[in-house]
Every structure is written in C-alpha cells, then in structure tokens.
Amino acid sequence: MIKQVSPYLLITFVVFSSSCGLLDRDKQLTIDNPVYANVFFEKTHPNGAPVQGIVAINYDNPKEFKLLASDTSAYNNLRLSPDGEKLIYTDKYITGLGSAPQHGLYNTVTGKKELLNVTMGGREDALVGHESINVVWNEDSDGFYYTNPNQAFSAIQSIFYYDLETRKVNIIKESRPHAIYPIDMISKDTLFVFSNEFDRHSYYIMTLKGEYISKINNSNFEYVNTDGLWKKGLIDFDWNDSLKLFTASYFNQEEFDRFKIIITDLEGNIFKEFTSGVHANRNPTWTNDGNIIFTEQRDFYDTQIESELKIIDLETGKITPFFSKREYPEITGIGTSDQ
Helix, strand or coil: CCECCCCCCCEEEECCCCCCCCCCCCCEEEECCEEEEEEEEEEECCCCCEEEEEEEEECCCCCCEEEEEEECCCCEEEEECCCCCEEEEEEHHHHCCCCCCEEEEEECCCCCEEECEEEECCEEEECECCCCCCCEECCCCCEEEEECCCCCCCCCECEEEEECCCCEEEEEECCCCCEEEEEEEEECCEEEEEECCCCCCEEEEEECCCCEEEECCCHHHCCEEECCEEEEEEEEEEEECCCCEEEEEEEECCCCCCCEEEEECCCCCCEEEECCCCCEEEEEEECCCCCEEEEEECCCCCCCCCEEEEEECCCCCCEEEEECCCCCCCEEEEEEEEC
C-alpha cells in the first residue's frame, strides 16, 4: 500500500481509559487520526490460542482508544485501504490452518466485519491467503493484490487480484514452479514484487498486468542463507511514496541477535538503521506524518507476550513508546498495526 502524507480520516468512537474496564463506557470523542492495531488477550480461543481483537488508537493521544472487535477471530496482518475505510486481516482460526488463513474485512465506517469469499466455477470458496505476507491495496481501495499459501512440498506462489465488488479473482502473474508475490505498490500503476523466476532471491518492479519492468539492484536487499538458515535480509517492507523510501525489518545475525528497523530507497543510496537489534522489532509501517510505527516483541519464545507499539521520529531518530499494557491492561501484547 502506498503511504503518503494525506488528510486524516475522521472516526468517532467511545473512549476507554486504562482505569476502566472494557464495558465502562466513558464519553463520545471524535478522533481524526486513528491507528489500528491487532491485540491479544489472556482469554483463550477454543483452539487454545489467545482471543484477539482490533483496537483503534488516537495517534495524537494514545490514551484514547476503542476496542472495535474481539471474538473468536484472528486479526493478523492488518492492512488499511488508502481511503481509510477498510481493514483487511487474515483469520487463521476459521480455517484451523495457520499457514492458510482466510481473508477478512472490517469496515471502519460501519463497524461491520465479514470473511471474504471468492466466486469460482459457480460456487463460493473461502478467499485464502498467506500467514505472513500482507495484501497490497490498489489506489482506489476497491480491490487488492495477494498471494496464496506455500503449496505442500513446494514454494509455488503467484500474484492474484481480488475485486471487492465482483468477489472474483484474476491471476496477475504466475510462473510455476516459482515463487512470485506482491509486497507493495510504489506508484498507482506499479507493483514492488519478489520473484525467484530468474534469480534465487530478487525484487522487481512490475506492471499491474504482471509484466516485469526492471530488477531492483539495491545491495541492501541481499539475503544470506547458510546451511539452510537465513542469516541476513529484509522482511516486512512498507513503501512511502511521498518520501520515496522503504521501511523494513532487518536481520543480520553476524552483528545482532534479532531485528532492526531500517529505511532505504530503491537504489540503495540511503540505508539507515534504528533500534538496537536486541528485540524482535517487526512490522514497521508509515504514519500519516511520515514517522514509523512498529511492534517491539520482547519475549523470544512467545510473540504475543510483552509486545508493544513504538514510534520512530524519522527526523530525530528518537524512539518513543506508543501503546501497550500500560494503556490497555486487559491485553497481553500487540501484533500488527497500520495507519
């Protein structure tokens, strides 16, 4: 999804303070700059996993927030549409397969949510995606690009486009037995994609029709694999079209243990690291004012415990806490977020 400095979406909701329980409704408040986040609760789903929910947080005052949804769904891989009205998520609880979750849609205006289906051969099937690869919204917020789960005993992946109005899927790029999937849009008509069709692990610019434009020759995108283990690379990309920069999570086991948040441009002329690399700093996304919000996971063994959102001021490099159990003691941790 292209991130730009844009007018803020207005959202009105009931405020909950950290001193109140979830059902203690305080007052009505209009928020013009919400951050949406996936949170985890101590209460467990019938499958033994934590109950999850979606929270809307006031970016300008994170003590103001509302629980939008909390039930037997998983709300992973949140991605907000460019118009700010639709949140796509993946629900692995409904399929029972963490590697093959069903896509869901939460409407931030109406408060309604639904699991998405696709019409194929005269019947409706669940729209199944990938557990760790986000969707990529089109500019008009009426559809998105996504990829399929890894097929058993293979790495075959393709780029598909889902039309929200027709509920149909078009194949954008497929080249078996290769893995090709969308990562982001870097302009209204250009995709940033991963593909191993020609090289083992490379990134390309691609048209919306699935035609390769060029390979990205950015040395910072290099992956190092030793004896089948990834030692260095980038994941969790997010593009800012105004700044012409990516943010991503960077791992380099020769220098630090976990992940750092970085920024880089397409050519690799810019590369700047943030955070210490001591914790699992993941899922960086651009905020409306050009800063970066990310999830810091402190527990090495359970990513749902003691995780919190933090903000990087891109101009100063200062990192400040944004949202955690301090503001919302009912949660155990935070997954992904987007604005």
